[in-house]
Amino acid sequence: MSVLEIKSLTHSYTDGSPFINDAVSDVSFSVEKGEIIGIIGHTGSGKSTLVQHLNGLLKPTSGEILFESENIWQKPKEIRKIRSKVGLVFQYPEYQLFEETVFADIAFGPKNMGLSGDELTRQVEEICRLIGIKEEYYSKSPFDLSGGEKRRVAIAGVMAMKPEVIIFDEPTAGLDPKGREEITEIIKAYRESTGATVIIISHSMEDMAEIADKILVMNKGKLEMFDETDKVFSNGAHLKEIGLNVPTVTKVFEKLYDMGIDVEKDVFTVNKAVEILTELKGRDNNA
Amino acid sequence: MLKDITIGQYYEGKSLLHKSDPRMKIIWLIALIVLIFLAQNMYALGFAAISVIIAIVISRVPIKMYLKNMKTILPILLFTAVINLFYGEGEVLFSLFGKINITDGGIYRSVFMALRILLFIFISSVLTYTTTPNDLTDAIESLLSPLKFIGLKSAVHTLAMMMTITLRFIPTLIEEAEKIMNAQKARGADLESGGLTKRVKALIPILVPLLISAVRRSYELAAAMECRCYNGGEGKTRMKKMRLSLIDLFLSLACIIIGAGIITLNILL
Ligand SMILES: Nc1ncnc2c1ncn2[C@@H]1O[C@H](COP(=O)(O)OP(=O)(O)OP(=O)(O)O)[C@@H](O)[C@H]1O
Ligand SMILES: [Mg+2]
Numbered sequence: 293m294s295v296l297e298i299k300s301l302t303h304s305y306t307d308g309s310p311f312i313n314d315a316v317s318d319v320s321f322s323v324e325k326g327e328i329i330g331i332i333g334h335t336g337s338g339k340s341t342l343v344q345h346l347n348g349l350l351k352p353t354s355g356e357i358l359f360e361s362e363n364i365w366q367k368p369k370e371i372r373k374i375r376s377k378v379g380l381v382f383q384y385p386e387y388q389l390f391e392e393t394v395f396a397d398i399a400f401g402p403k404n405m406g407l408s409g410d411e412l413t414r415q416v417e418e419i420c421r422l423i424g425i426k427e428e429y430y431s432k433s434p435f436d437l438s439g440g441e442k443r444r445v446a447i448a449g450v451m452a453m454k455p456e457v458i459i460f461d462e463p464t465a466g467l468d469p470k471g472r473e474e475i476t477e478i479i480k481a482y483r484e485s486t487g488a489t490v491i492i493i494s495h496s497m498e499d500m501a502e503i504a505d506k507i508l509v510m511n512k513g514k515l516e517m518f519d520e521t522d523k524v525f526s527n528g529a530h531l532k533e534i535g536l537n538v539p540t541v542t543k544v545f546e547k548l549y550d551m552g553i554d555v556e557k558d559v560f561t562v563n564k565a566v567e568i569l570t571e572l573k574g575r576d577n578n579a
Numbered sequence: 580m581l582k583d584i585t586i587g588q589y590y591e592g593k594s595l596l597h598k599s600d601p602r603m604k605i606i607w608l609i610a611l612i613v614l615i616f617l618a619q620n621m622y623a624l625g626f627a628a629i630s631v632i633i634a635i636v637i638s639r640v641p642i643k644m645y646l647k648n649m650k651t652i653l654p655i656l657l658f659t660a661v662i663n664l665f666y667g668e669g670e671v672l673f674s675l676f677g678k679i680n681i682t683d684g685g686i687y688r689s690v691f692m693a694l695r696i697l698l699f700i701f702i703s704s705v706l707t708y709t710t711t712p713n714d715l716t717d718a719i720e721s722l723l724s725p726l727k728f729i730g731l732k733s734a735v736h737t738l739a740m741m742m743t744i745t746l747r748f749i750p751t752l753i754e755e756a757e758k759i760m761n762a763q764k765a766r767g768a769d770l771e772s773g774g775l776t777k778r779v780k781a782l783i784p785i786l787v788p789l790l791i792s793a794v795r796r797s798y799e800l801a802a803a804m805e806c807r808c809y810n811g812g813e814g815k816t817r818m819k820k821m822r823l824s825l826i827d828l829f830l831s832l833a834c835i836i837i838g839a840g841i842i843t844l845n846i847l848l
Contacts, residue, residue, distance in 0.1 A: 349761050372767055380765040388762040390787035400784065404767030435791070449766060 294322040294361075295457060295489050296346060296378075301355035303341055314353070315341040317513040323457070323489060330500040330521070331493045333510030334535035339493045340383070342510065343459045346491070347378040359457075376405045379455030383462045385446035386439065394437070394445050395430040401453040419452045422485055423478045440471040444478065451482050458482065459491040464499065472496075476503060497539040501525060501560040509536070526558045541565045589711045594639040595826055596709040601718035603827045607834050608706045614841050615698050621687075623844040624694060630837045631702050640708045648704050649697070656693050663689040712746035714819075721821060736812030744800070752793065759788045 303316040316338040323329055333339050344350040345357055348364050348371040357364050364374045379401075382388070391397035399416050407415060420430070425448060429437075434445055443463075450458065460479065464472035476499065483490050494500055500507060500521070507524040509517040511534040517524055525531075528538045528546065538546075538560070545559040545568075555572065559565050596604070611630070618624040635645060649656075667685025674680050707715070720739035727735060763784045764770065770781050 344761070347765060349764060372769060375765055375767050382758070382762045382765065385762065387792060388759055388766075388784075388788050390784045400763075400768075401766040404769065453767065 293325060295325045295359070296323040297356075297358040297361070298322065298345075299356040299358070301342070301345060301357065302353050303338075303345065303350060304353045305341075314513050316345075318355075319510075319513075319515045320355075321508060321515060321518050323491070325489055326483075326487055328483065328490045328492070328503055328505045330504030330507045331491065331510065332495070332497070332500060332507060332536055333516075334512075337510040338513040339510050340461055343380060343461060343491065343493065346457070346459060347380045348374045349380070372404075376401070376453045377456050379450040379453055379458040381447055381450045381458070381460045381463060383465055384443075385450070386442035389434040389442060389446055389449075392433060393431050394425065394434050397434050397445060398425075398448045398452050401449055405453055415454065416452050419448050422481055423448055423451065440467060440474065443467070443471075443475065447475070447478060454486065455488065456486075457489040457491065459493075461493045462495065463492065464494065464496065472499070479503070497525070497537055498541075501539045501542075502562075509534070522558060522560065525560045588707060590640045590644055590708040592639050592709065594637055594709065595830070596634070596638045596705065598824075599826045599830055600821055600823050601710050601714040602721055602821060603823065603831065604706050604710055605715075605718055605722060607830065608702060610834055610838065611702050612699060614838050615695060615702070617845065618695075618841050619845050620848055621691065622848045623841045624691065624698075626840050626844055627837070628694065628698060630840075631698050631705075634705050635701060638705050638709050640705075644708060645701055645704055648700055652696070652700055656696055659696055660689045660693040663692045713743060714821075716740075716743040716746070717817070717819075717821065733811055736815075740812070748793075748796070751796075752789070755792055756785065756789055759785050759792075 298319060298321050301316055301319045302314050304314040319342060331339050331343070341350065345352055348357075351365065359374060359378065364371065389397050391400060395416060398419065399412055402412055402415050419425075420427075423444065425444060429441075429445075434442060437445065447460075447463070458479075463475050463479065467475065479490060479492070480503070482488060492500075492503065504521050506519065507517070507521050508515065509524060509531070516534060517527065517530075525538050525542060528542065531537060537543075541562055541564075542558070542560055545555055545565065546557055548555050549557045555568060559568060611627075615624070615627050618627050635642065664681060664685045665679060667682040667688045669682045669684035671680045671682050672686070710718075716739045719742065720735060723735045723738070726732075760770065768781060768784055770778075770785075773781070
């Protein structure tokens with residue numbers, strides 16, 4: 293069953309001015325339960341605008357968003373309920389920390405949902421354990437943490453609401469390779485333990501190839517492609533046309549192919565590359 | 580929403596008012612504000628209103644922009660109008676609850692005061708819409724420059740620099756506040772309902788990050804300015820020199836005519 297359905301979503305930031313293009317224009321797609329969807333697109337292509345509709349932060353200029361087959365704007369008063377079911381982690385989420393302690397900050401979301409007492413403590417502790425925030429951090433001030441640790445706490449703050457769909461807007465922006473890997477691990481851990489549906493916006497084609505089941509490509513507010521990861525990345529020429537690219541390993545294999553070496557062109561992940569190269573080496577040794 | 584705050588915004592254009600000297604525009608604004616204050620009867624105020632409308636027309640800024648400003652100050656406007664309604668003398672038109680008398684004088688007064696405030700807002704908007712914040716602060720610095728002779732040299736420059744920075748960062752802060760509001764809403768924060776205490780409390784998750792980010796930005800800005808050898812106006816030259824032109828002379832004449840008109844109408848009627 294589709295957990296989210298987006299039907300001809302259009303959003304324009306200026307009300308009715310004819311000169312400005314819509315930030316998102318006539319986008320339709322649906323997301324199945326448990327999928328990991330990657331969203332890619334040139335800067336300004338409407339990715340952030342699109343995802344802010346999925347939890348009701350922005351209201352469509354026209355079109356509909358269905359969560360579990362129900363229009364989320366059916367009862368505008370209850371839009372806050374949707375926000376606990378569809379979690380959204382903004383870009384640089386560490387700038388939204390405000391509480392005196394790490395624990396209190398992570399508890400902000402679940403508390404807004406009406407949890408309290410033991411239940412609240414349990415849910416916060418569970419998330420901290422899952423994503424590796426140690427107990428000695430609970431009473432620290434979030435402002436005394438390093439950048440990477442702050443980001444982890446901020447992400448925990450959204451995960452603590454136990455959303456069924458969780459969206460990340462460029463979760464690894466501005467982190468070093470190790471930090472990026474850690475965030476990716478956190479996302480995977482959350483998905484494994486809750487079975488949640490995950491949507492990630494990223495500019496890193498490599499990360500997308502590793503993690504996403506399907507990729508949605510945005511171009512100038514329009515949905516350009518929405519397909520399985522392999523299929524999207526095998527359209528390298530098209531991606532380049534709209535200011536995107538394929539993962540670096542794919543480029544290597546395209547080059548090898550062009551040089552006349554007998555390899556597949558469609559290699560998107562490091563693991564696949566290793567597999568093929570090992571096989572190639574085996575062939576060489578036999579010859 | 581926060582984005583509707585347009586007071587203090589510049590609107591790109593090429594009108595006479597855009598081209599005229601910002602120092603003169605400030606002087607005219609002060610003069611017109613004083614004149615609007617001096618207007619004692621409806622005729623004088625009506626004359627002032629016509630002048631303001633003409634200024635709006637020659638600014639060639641869409642009237643929509645001015646009306647947007649009005650939305651922001653509507654509460655103040657209504658408040659003034661209602662308060663003044665009760666302070667009139669003259670013929671009682673009708674009574675509320677048998678105690679509060681509404682007089683024709685009260686209604687006159689209420690309309691008069693509301694119109695006066697409206698004119699202040701409109702004429703000030705003409706200045707800010709047609710003058711970039713940078714020009715504005717340069718003009719203020721230039722107008723205040725006589726203070727240098729009484730030993731306030733660095734104070735004048737510092738004041739102008741502070742204004743420039745403040746104006747420059749208002750849109751940035753608004754954008755930042757909006758981002759933080761969205762992030763907290765995504766965590767289920769309820770900013771729209773509840774009583775006064777609940778609403779004030781709901782501001783904490785927004786104000787704390789906003790303040791922290793403002794402080795961080797100011798440190799970064801200070802460092803960046805020092806890296807570019809900022810030393811507080813000493814020996815600073817200007818890229819754009821302000822010069823008086825024929826337009827300024829012409830518009831100054833217009834101001835004098837408006838002034839004469841308002842004063843005459845005050846005395847005659
Ligand atoms: N709050 C806003 N007000 C007005 N226009 C906006 C606002 N936010 C975004 N836009 C405009 O909408 C368009 C889409 O912006 P959006 O932030 O969704 O792009 P994006 O794909 O997320 O880009 P990036 O990769 O740089 O984050 C852009 O043209 C942008 O200028
Ligand atoms: Mg974005």
